[in-house]
Amino acid sequence: MNAPNRLWRIASRPVDAVSRQNFLWVEEPMPQPGAGELLVRVIYLSIDPVQRYWLSPDATFGPPADAGMPMPGRIWGVVEQSASPAFPPGTLVAGPGIWAQWCTLPVAAAEPVPDWPGIPLLAHTSLFCMQALTAYFGLLEIAALRKTDTVVVSAAAGAVGSLVVQMARINGCARLVAIAGSEDKCRWLHEQLGADVAINYRTSDIGQALDAACPDGIDVYYDNVGGDILDAVLARINAHARIACGGFISHYDDGGQPRGIHNFQMLALKQARAEGFSCFEYVPRAGEAFAAIRRWHEQGRISYRAHLLKGLEQAPEALAGIFAGRNTGKTVIEVSPPPPEKAS
Structure with missing residues (x-):
């Protein structure tokens, strides 16, 4: 050749x-x-x-x-x-x-x-991939989702966030709030993926928007961004809240000068937990996640x-x-x- x-x-x-x-x-x-x-x-x-x-x-x-x-x-x-x-x-x-x-x-x-009928190769890049492991184990294991939880997801229209939103709806939660950066993305998250509320962080005061969307506080935060949104969420967490720290996209382009978190003390005041993790830790358990995602896909409950x-x-x-x-x-x-x- x-x-x-x-x-x-x-x-x-x-x-x-x-x-x-x-x-x-x-x-x-x-x-x-x-x-x-x-x-x-x-x-x-x-x-x-x-x-x-x-x-x-x-x-x-x-x-x-x-x-x-x-x-x-x-x-x-x-x-x-x-x-x-x-x-x-x-x-x-x-x-x-x-x-x-x-x-x-x-x-x-x-x-x-896998040669699965009805699942093209492109679907594997979005549903049966490292981002799917990040979403699945971050939400269900690190954040330990419960049906009574108010859940907030940042970067919710991205590869990980869009799966987290759907998995939260599939597995059950009391209220689901998605944060994204355009009206089109917010419309998709609300109308097609099942978020109760979608917040455009570019046009909203994020603190005021979270107050309106989460009147009873926040139990689970799936964090893909860090920065100011994480700070705003920390100020509104409930007792024993769980934060899954899956990414920090707001810091990748900060020139090595990351902004500090002002509300870190809320973890102690609310006896809450923030835990970082990597999808690489869960590769040995990929079959568990992919079996569930395939089942949901066949049922028409998850899309990409x-x-x-x-x-x-x-x-x-x-x-x-x-x-x-x-x-x-x-x-x-x-x-x-x-x-x-x-x-x-």
Whole structure:
């Protein structure tokens, strides 16, 4: 196979907002799989907020991301070359890849994509992915959702938040409040995903909006953003509230100067709990989450929306777009044509 491989390498670490200038578009020879590796043609590339964090000098988890290296990212693709009987050519796989048209994937890291009727490959990028683990275990285990809870979800129209909103409605809660950054997103969250109230933080005083939406206080907060919204929620938590700290997107572009939290004392005053976690801890239990999500999908109780962009060349702008609020749902790059959908 003599076709060239196009990919993005890291040119520099962003000081504040990530941009195309932090990446280098290159054309290189086709990678050759070594012993224990697969050659994969990338079909879908996941673009996630955590990739911005990987570019930070203080990143403490995830793949290495130094200048000159290919930009890492989770991929779904088709095996083109393989010496492994477990992954013959033509097998659909997922795993830790790079921003490239083709990449090598260690057999030990490759995950076969289940051939589930009625669930196209694109659905796997949004429903059966790391963000789904973050949503499922963050809400049901870290936050320990109860049917009597008033639940608030930030970044609720994103890849994680939109699943959290639906999972809270499926599993039951007393009141569900979603926070997002546009009227269109708020309308989607309220009318289609089941939020009782959707708050546009760009046009609302967040404290006043939370007072109106949560007159009895807040029992569960699923935090994807940190910053001022976390502070406003802390001021309104009930006794024994649970905060699942799944992300801090408001800090990724702060130039290494994060704002302090003013209402941290409320955790002690309300005997509340805030707990950070990572989806990587729950990978061994992925089957548990995915079985539940598949069941809900088959029942028509959970859906997904992909912010789909075609062409690998769009990857840097797609990552920057997450922080500008240009996506609704999961941001995915279509790198090459997907397989035909099978009838359900």
